Amino acid sequence: MKNVIKSDFVLTPYMKSNDLLAAYQILNTVVPYVLLWFLAVKAAAISVWFLPPIIILMTLFSIRCFSLMHDCGHYSLFSSKKVNRCVGFILGILNAIPQYPWSRDHAFHHKTNGNWEQYRGVADFISTEEFSKLNSSDQRFYELLRHPLMAFPGGFFYLALQPRLVLIMGIYDFVVELFTCLKNNPGMSLSEIVSAHKSKHWQTATEFWDLLFNNICVISSVIILSNLMGAAFFLSIYLSVLTFAAVIFIWVFFVQHIFEDSYAHKTEGWDYLTGAIEGSSYLELPPIFKWFTADIGYHNIHHLSERIPNYNLEACHHKNIHLLSNIKTLRMGDMLACSKFILWDGRSSRLVSIESFRQVAQSSALDSNMVS
Structure with a gap:
């Protein structure tokens, strides 16, 4: 990013929480999720073949519960910190995960996004240098553990x-x-x-x-x-x-963070703003999936300010679109292609695939042999 500073973005108006809208989001998420359990019991009494579509819907509402819990962890969903803590705790029960410890870990991710010496992504990636020191069986095991x-x-x-x-x-x-x-x-x-x-x-x-x-x-x-x-x-x-x-x-x-040309810098020279914009993608989803994920696809905006609640992310994105020319736009069809970037090359500050790393290593070995 060049010649862009955080104050260039219009963020403050979108940080305001709307308690009425937040309460409505909780109701239109938790109530259907609970009702689907009653429906599952009734449907199973008729035929188990009615259960798969119900399970799919329950999964989608569970995702939305998690997304709203995520907002509570940033104290952005409601205006009151105490209400965010209480509602977040309840949503954590629905997803079987303790909300407060999770949100503390997640806050570290926000503070270090794009700094790959401090935070190694969702699957604890290693550097190309560390990978080269593994034996062949350990390399295969590393690759297996990070398969989609x-x-x-x-x-x-x-x-x-x-x-x-x-x-x-x-x-x-x-x-x-x-x-x-x-x-x-x-x-x-x-x-x-x-x-x-x-x-x-x-x-x-x-x-x-x-x-x-x-x-x-x-x-x-x-x-x-x-x-x-x-x-x-x-x-x-x-x-x-x-x-x-x-x-x-x-x-x-x-x-949202692992893709080709994602910002993956060392601690020295790391920039928070660049990490937010170039180290976070804009995941363009169909409207129904945007709703179930509570607009978390606007992830660059979310990293610019985690205090912006989900219901303001889209408007903030459009307001600042002229400053977002460097963002990476991804769609559902791109997800599988991103799964190959599981190594961090600290020398080039890039994420690379194991295949490309091996090609570079083989090329370097050939050049060395030719010189000798």
């Missing part, structure tokens, strides 16, 4: 298992430290041990309590609804919806 189809087991783990495992591992670490402290220093009080404990699974006490209460609510809901609907019926639908929704989250987030 791995979003299915990865999505299931991300929503269904990871929040539960994080809590278990964190509590286990604390219990081990508790007994170790009491053994080495019997005079230590419980409050002293708690205050001195630094968990690698959460950063603050607020994150822990959000994680704990989310797990209590999610697990309790699963037990209650399994008893009401039947465990096999409920879990088969619930886990399918979670998995499919997570897959779409991952794919959408992937193409």
Whole structure:
């Protein structure tokens, strides 16, 4: 980007939250999602063949729940920080993910977008230099783990298992430290041990309590609804919806930052504004998918200011369109092509495919042989 600064963009008028519109968005998302569960029970009593379209709709509403939870995490959906926290927590229960810890991790992504020494994307990509040091089997394994189809087991783990495992591992670490402290220093009080404990699974006490209460609510809901609907019926639908929704989250987030010529800089010389505009794509979606994703396709605008609520993103995009000539426009058909850019070349500040990296390496080797 040349000769463009953040103050050139008209952003402030679009940062204003509309509580009435936000409440309407919550109602037109959560209420249909709940009603679809009742419809699924009634439909299953007639024929299981009625269930697939219902599951598809539930998945789409789950995606919208996640997108609205995302806005709550940025304190942009409602004008009140407390309301955003409460509504975000509820939406986190519906998606089986603790909203506050997730939003803290997501905030780090916003602060470092385009700085590939600090943040390595949705799948923890490695550099071409690191990749070259792997043996052939590890290289194949790396490539396999980042195949687009791995979003299915990865999505299931991300929503269904990871929040539960994080809590278990964190509590286990604390219990081990508790007994170790009491053994080495019997005079230590419980409050002293708690205050001195630094968990690698959460950063603050607020994150822990959000994680704990989310797990209590999610697990309790699963037990209650399994008893009401039947465990096999409920879990088969619930886990399918979670998995499919997570897959779409991952794919959408992937193409919003991983694409050819995406801004992928080192820490030195990294620029926040360039990262927002050239390190984020504009994902052009059909109207129905724009609604279900709460306009998150206007991702460059979202990264310019995360305080702009989803219902103002499109208007802000059109207002500043004359400054967005460098944005990458992608469509649904481009998603698969983006999946090959899974290495970061720090020397050229580019994302590259494994194939292109190997071609360059082979070419360099041939040149070296010819010189020698």
